Amino acid sequence: MAALASPTETPLIETRALSRGFGGLKAVDNVDFRLRAGEIRALIGPNGAGKTTLVGLICGRIAPSCGTILFQGRDITRLPAHARVMAGIAYTFQITSIFPKLSAYDNVALPVQRRLLAQGRARAHDLDAGVAEALEKVGLCGRASTPAGDLAYGHQRLLEVAMGLALKPRLLILDEPTQGLSDGEIETFVALARAIAGEATVLIIEHNMQVVMELAQTITVMNAGRILAEGTPEAIRADRAVQDVYLGGHGHG
Amino acid sequence: MSGGVSARVWALHLAVIAALLAAGFLLPEYHRGVFARILVLAVFAMGYNLLIGYAGLLSLGHAMFFAAGLYGAGLPVYHLGWGVLPAFAAGIAAGGALALVIGALALRTVGVAFMIVTMMFSQVVYLTTLYFTTWTRGEEGLVLSPAMRRIDLGGAALSLSDPVARYMIALFLFSVVLLLSLRLVRSPFGRTLVGIRENEERMRMLGYDTFRAKLAAVVVSGLACGAAGAAWGLMFGYVGSGFASIQYSILPLLWVLVGGAATTLGPLLGTAFMFYVVDYASGLTSAYLLLVGAALILTVLFFPRGVLGTMRERWLKWLP
Numbered sequence: 001m002a003a004l005a006s007p008t009e010t011p012l013i014e015t016r017a018l019s020r021g022f023g024g025l026k027a028v029d030n031v032d033f034r035l036r037a038g039e040i041r042a043l044i045g046p047n048g049a050g051k052t053t054l055v056g057l058i059c060g061r062i063a064p065s066c067g068t069i070l071f072q073g074r075d076i077t078r079l080p081a082h083a084r085v086m087a088g089i090a091y092t093f094q095i096t097s098i099f100p101k102l103s104a105y106d107n108v109a110l111p112v113q114r115r116l117l118a119q120g121r122a123r124a125h126d127l128d129a130g131v132a133e134a135l136e137k138v139g140l141c142g143r144a145s146t147p148a149g150d151l152a153y154g155h156q157r158l159l160e161v162a163m164g165l166a167l168k169p170r171l172l173i174l175d176e177p178t179q180g181l182s183d184g185e186i187e188t189f190v191a192l193a194r195a196i197a198g199e200a201t202v203l204i205i206e207h208n209m210q211v212v213m214e215l216a217q218t219i220t221v222m223n224a225g226r227i228l229a230e231g232t233p234e235a236i237r238a239d240r241a242v243q244d245v246y247l248g249g250h251g252h253g
Numbered sequence: 254m255s256g257g258v259s260a261r262v263w264a265l266h267l268a269v270i271a272a273l274l275a276a277g278f279l280l281p282e283y284h285r286g287v288f289a290r291i292l293v294l295a296v297f298a299m300g301y302n303l304l305i306g307y308a309g310l311l312s313l314g315h316a317m318f319f320a321a322g323l324y325g326a327g328l329p330v331y332h333l334g335w336g337v338l339p340a341f342a343a344g345i346a347a348g349g350a351l352a353l354v355i356g357a358l359a360l361r362t363v364g365v366a367f368m369i370v371t372m373m374f375s376q377v378v379y380l381t382t383l384y385f386t387t388w389t390r391g392e393e394g395l396v397l398s399p400a401m402r403r404i405d406l407g408g409a410a411l412s413l414s415d416p417v418a419r420y421m422i423a424l425f426l427f428s429v430v431l432l433l434s435l436r437l438v439r440s441p442f443g444r445t446l447v448g449i450r451e452n453e454e455r456m457r458m459l460g461y462d463t464f465r466a467k468l469a470a471v472v473v474s475g476l477a478c479g480a481a482g483a484a485w486g487l488m489f490g491y492v493g494s495g496f497a498s499i500q501y502s503i504l505p506l507l508w509v510l511v512g513g514a515a516t517t518l519g520p521l522l523g524t525a526f527m528f529y530v531v532d533y534a535s536g537l538t539s540a541y542l543l544l545v546g547a548a549l550i551l552t553v554l555f556f557p558r559g560v561l562g563t564m565r566e567r568w569l570k571w572l573p
Contacts, residue, residue, distance in 0.1 A: 114460045
């Protein structure tokens with residue numbers, strides 16, 4: 001499934017010397033990050049490592065202090081978030097962000113409608129089909145008329161993924177999608193993420209190492225705003241520096 | 254559930270219009286006059302409802318859009334001798350143009366700041382109508398004579414001072430705005446506004462330019478309120494500063510909240526209810542505002558989402 005990237009291939013996402021500070025803290029510090037089209041990439045690291053800030057910069061929720069972001073070779077550093085979404089970058093929130101008072105149908109209808117409007121007009125028939133397709137993928141077909149706020153937490157997370165999928169993005173960014181899910185739900189999610197990877201590049205922030213090892217072809221480890229290591233799951237598992245960060249770097253010296 | 258307007262919903266709205274048409278023939282003279290006013294003010298309330306109900310934007314300055322329509326139509330008639338129809342169009346355009354400018358500025362703020370900024374701009378419009386008293390005659394206002402309020406239809410002339418014609422024209426305007434607003438709230442644009450009301454940040458991350466959508470909502474709202482103001486001036490022949498005062502920013506808020514925010518028929522119900530409560534109470538006592546206040550408290554107590562909003566929540570889920 002993974003595209004064997006030649007060195008000359010244009011990466012889907014590339015950041016150059018990307019930085020963002022909050023007050024005195026450098027949340028993202030001079031990061032050069034590349035993501036190939038077609039891969040599942042996991043972004044891991046301890047709390048406060050800058051993972052959410054980095055993907056926030058990529059999808060445009062946060063403006064960079066300095067540096068450049070390229071999407072398919074095109075500079076998108078100054079593009080507002082909504083325009084980046086239309087270019088093909090979808091983001092699902094770390095803290096579930098749905099429309100709780102609207103039905104599951106309407107939650108997914110909003111992204112479907114946005115995609116259809118970009119192509120021309122949103123006909124009711126196409127809208128219904130698009131919503132059914134996205135809900136089907138996450139297994140929420142039977143819940144279309146339930147208000148999203150009344151869904152179980154695990155289903156709300158899946159609904160959020162369905163909203164991302166409904167945009168048919170090139171890049172789907174999932175920020176801690178399995179947080180708070182049961183073991184059974186995590187299994188369902190891993191299968192779903194594999195299926196999604198057939199259509200889109202997936203960048204996933206994840207703390208559950210089992211999920212990371214099962215899904216990711218490449219892992220990027222961040223620490224203190226910088227990229228600490230990058231490689232295959234096996235290489236990352238064996239990396240001394242990564243072990244130090246995860247297994248008590250305090251013990252040093 | 255999905256987009257579009259169901260047959261049942263169309264039927265309900267057409268039935269309301271038909272009932273109002275019948276009322277035009279059946280109501281006694283006095284109540285027909287009252288209802289002509291209610292219908293025009295309901296257009297004002299429907300314009301306001303689009304913002305507060307559907308887009309979730311609470312403006313405290315909508316008197317300025319009503320006044321823009323009122324003066325946009327009234328001044329050319331009074332000073333330039335324009336006909337009724339071009340003046341009406343000018344009033345609508347004035348409402349829309351003012352909304353575009355005010356929206357572009359005020360939408361940089363949110364929440365309480367938006368309320369205050371819209372209220373301040375509305376005060377500016379009010380003071381402007383007083384400042385240019387040479388043309389507007391300020392509080393005293395301009396009276397458009399019946400001769401200025403005639404539409405020439407070939408040989409015949411339609412006089413807007415005739416009560417029956419006035420009622421029918423008010424009903425026509427109301428019906429057009431009602432059906433357009435029904436179409437609008439069930440359209441992709443309406444869905445977008447509701448999405449912004451519920452979770453604007455998520456809408457941005459679903460690819461929506463929320464600023465543009467909100468600006469479009471302000472402009473559509475301004476067009477409807479401008480139409481109401483223009484119709485008021487032309488039909489009832491009075492154009493005065495009072496309509497630009499803060500009172501006329503608060504009234505549509507009350508009408509919409511009583512009838513039911515984000516319901517298509519709520520504005521009509523709220524306007525009619527409030528109009529008659531004030532009318533009845535002021536006949537009983539000079540302290541009529543006390544009774545109006547009590548009526549409002551009771552309404553909010555039993556219908557926390559407005560009459561139609563609460564009915565939809567409890568019984569009639571399909572109500573638009």
